[in-house]
Amino acid sequence: MDFTIEFDKQQIESIENILQEELIDMGVQSVILMDLAGNVIANLDSGDKGHDVFSLAALAAGNYGAVSAMANIIGEQEFSLLFHKGEEESIHFSKVVEDLLLLTIFNKNVSLGFLRLKVAEAIKRIQKLL
């Protein structure tokens, strides 16, 4: 099994619009839609901070794989949602479809509950486009 989703220009534009409306506009700092090979498909940020998105995506893909292996050990197929809490910034990962992950970076001004809600909405809208 390998990554096989291809995107056209219009799909990417629609995805970016969704990420802007659902996440960036509500105060999220940075959003990355990526595949599990570590490729960045779309990435938006609020302009406050320039993170190294390519390294983040590479590590996130590795992290996701490692955590999936942990899931298998305890008899789960996978953990479809991960959350890393920092003092100022936090990272939230969520699976979109097989092979696609949505990574969100946000600070203390955004509540985790609200973020999860908005991420779920964004994912639902992106799934319809694929």
Place this chain on the structure above:
Amino acid sequence: MALINPKKKEVQVKIVYYGPGRGGKTTNLEYINQKFKKRIQNEMVTVKTYGDRTLFFDFLPFDIGEIKGHSIKVQLYTVPGQVKYNATRRLVLRGVDGLVFVADSMDLRREMNIRSLQNLKENLETFNKNIFNIPLVVQYNKRDLEEEGIPILSVDTLQKDLNSRLKAPYFEASAVKGDNVAATMKKIIALTVTSLRKKLE
């Protein structure tokens, strides 16, 4: 498979350095990082264990300019060489576009080279990929050890062991000294990008 972003006109190419543990994969990337520092904007990422062995991978991204109006972002990865880390090795291979097999020239490592290449074939098969159809460059590393009186395998032997059927381009190299490190990288980038050209038209 390389990711093509038609909106940004950008292509992300994944090249993986594979080979037995302690063979010099990370040293290859470290040398490239040093040598081309001015052109590499991002820091090299490495995930190591306490024993300084690569646990997950090393990662080095950089831009190599434009082809057919698309900017090309090359991402170099290494895999952990240690036999027990096969799960992470497979993970890093996901979506690979080009491969460098770094073989260890030391006499003692003959068996490990062969086993690692076999392991690469098997892991590629789990992604329905065939080692014969993917851009590949072989590097015989640690050629400099001969000067220090350490027994090394002849290139003929290495070719027979590893490359007799693959017939991939190969380089004699010393990652520590930097000999043929850039040449290996340039060759694999050229092969990989050529194989992508058709898709960009």
